Amino acid sequence: MYEDKENAAKLKEVLDRYCARSGQKLSVSKSNIYFSGNTSVDDKAAVCEALDIMTESLSDKYLGLPALVGAETSDCFRHLIDRVRARISGWRVKLLSMGGKEVLIKSIAQAVPVYAMMVFRIPENICKGIMDAISQFLWGDNEEQKKMHWQAWWKLCFPKHEGGMGFRDLQSFNLAMLAKQIWRLLCEPNSLCARILRAKYYPDGRLLNAKAKSGSSFTWQSILAGLDNFKKGYIWWVGDGTQINIWEDQWIPRSNNMKVQTPRGNRVVTTVDELINPIDGNWDDDLIKSLFPSVDVNRILQIPLSPGREDLVAWHFNRNGIFSVRSAYHCQWKWKYGHNPHIAQAGGSGASELWKNLWKLKIPGKLRSLDGGR
Helix, strand or coil, X not given: CCCCHHHHHXXXXXXXXXXXXXXXXXXXXXXXXXXXXXXXXXXXXXXHHHHCCCCECXXXXXXXXXXXXXXXXXXXXXXXXXXXXXXXXXXXXXXXXXXXXXXXHHHCHHHCCHHHHCCCCCCHHHHHHHHHHHHHHHHCCCCCCCCCCCCCHHHHCCCHHHCCCCCCCHHHHHHHHHHHHHHHHHHCCXXXXXXXHHHHHCCCCCHHHCCCCCCCCHHHHHHHHHHHHHCCCEXXXXXXXXXXXXXXCCCCCCCCCCCCCCCCCCCCCCEXXXXXXXXXXXXXXXXXXXXXXXXXXXXXXXXXXXXXXXXXXXXXXXXXXXXXXXXXXXHHHHHHHCCCCCXXXXXXXXXXXXHHHHHHCCCCHHHHHHHHHC
């Protein structure tokens, strides 16, 4: 809010009304105020007096997350590296097998930054710092000695059935978590968060077409990063066809990129509802065959129609169409490493069945982890 006495009084009125109706009471002694750096001393005093809160917060964090993210984003998230190192430093490396380290890394160390990753896009160097700390713990590095790292960390992030250890690539996981926010905004358009973001950043209501704007908050920039990941796996389920652009949107399940392969050219039709016969509610076969080659024709005619129902955004990589962070992570991970020329060598022979059988062996976990890690 703006730093003036009038706005402070309105806020105080809202808080008083909330307390009166909910039966709860605001603890003034435990409350504090955080001001921006541009706020004058007089304005600070006026706001504090109006709210009856005399303690100014000198921290820029709320619930462990930065309240304001400036140009130097790395400084706001460097504490995540420190938290991971603090957790790891308390574990006795010499007493842990490779299997024991794997369990601790997956259940504790990799979980430390998850809360922040749900809201913000963590800078690349911060993700790398966290992964470096985890990697050093895995291979037994200490302040006095740096030991041999038998595999690059990105290779250990391969799924176990592909020769890796199944560790998370934090950047890919971060984008998958942010893609979940896109799904929430689509599924809960009337939530307070969705209404605020829609009013400011996509007033036309078309979240999938939202773009970055000058002066956008870091939160919105992070959500847009999640949108890029979401677009790799979403698909339109055809209802009445009025919201789906034939040439730009993803709505063809059997297509590699989920779009029609035919270029638009001079064709005048734009939305999918124009391809539907208004009389019987089925596909207009003659029109479709006149517009598209046989490949697109067959794919379009196989799509079931649901007359009278609105078009629905679904997640292509789950049969039920519901988004999941797990599938979004694998989608982003494959996109990130799919063009790596060394990807074929990451798991040795690359035989999926071989690695599956290895991890199913009834031997101590420390031995399976040792073979999988090397």
